[in-house]
Amino acid sequence: MTTKRILVVDDDPDFVSVVQNKLEKLNCSVDVAYDGVEGWDRVNANLPDIIVLDVMMPVKDGFQMCKELKADSRTADIPVVMLTAVADHIADTSYTQYDAMSMEAEDYIPKGPDCTDQVVKSVREFLEI
Template structure:
């Protein structure tokens, strides 16, 4: 059986390194994209099995990427784990926890020092 491929999308290289490294240790192949446009290009060029998608990014944010993927019948079934540093009590911006939950993402995980294991578990559960 071939390795499942996870596309990790974040504008912070350190986050990609940490999350990607942990996913590799868990047995996944990892691809990286550093903004929303690059993520969409990579998904269309080589479909990943799952996407870990940051919310706040330049050019195209995670909400826009998620919405675009979920509208495409050929890509809408790819599981998406939204990842954000936005606290759940923030409601005055478009990057609120509520907005993430209302998206068609399959999971929504706040970034934090302990979130890496939660991300890996979410990816495992979604691909099981």
Template sequence: MSKKRILVVDDEPDFVMLVKKYLEKAGFQVEMAFNGVEALEKVHANPPDGMVLDVMMPEKDGYEVCAELKGDEKYADIPIVLLTAVADHVSSTRYSHFDGISMKADDYLPKPASAEDICESVKSLVD
């Protein structure tokens, strides 16, 4: 059986590498993208089985990417774990827990989420 492919999207390369290492150890094949535009290009070229998507990124943020994918029936079924460094108690920004849920993300983890937590979330959504 082929491994499930997960696209990890974050503008912090060190974080992407850490998550990649954990997901590979858990048996996933991992692709990487470092901004929302690159993520969408990769999804359109070869849709992954799941995504780990940072919210705050240059060019196109995670909310925009999530909204675009969930709004397109061709990609709406791809499970998305949204990650954000913004605290729940900051309600004055557009980056809040509520927004993550309203974006129809399949899971939502505050940063700093551990690579283990991210891995568990991906496993529960993709397996």
């Protein structure tokens, strides 16, 4: 059985560290990036089996990266699990609920205290591990 590759793209280093540690316990290879541009660099260097992608990030946000992933024939079939605190920040950002609903991501997980367990559960289901 080949090792599954997971890319985690989020601008919060502490959150990334926690998610990375939990996913590595599944015997997966976990790569990380801290914005959408760096995320694309990681995707192009080595295609992942699944991407865990935060919405609100600097440089290139998760919505834009997800749109680009789904528009590219090389990456369109890679499952994307979106992490979003957008519902809590709509009033003070340019993000809208329509933006979230228009994404072609396979799963949406609200960011919160217990969301890392939900991320692991979603990744396990999509990768069938």
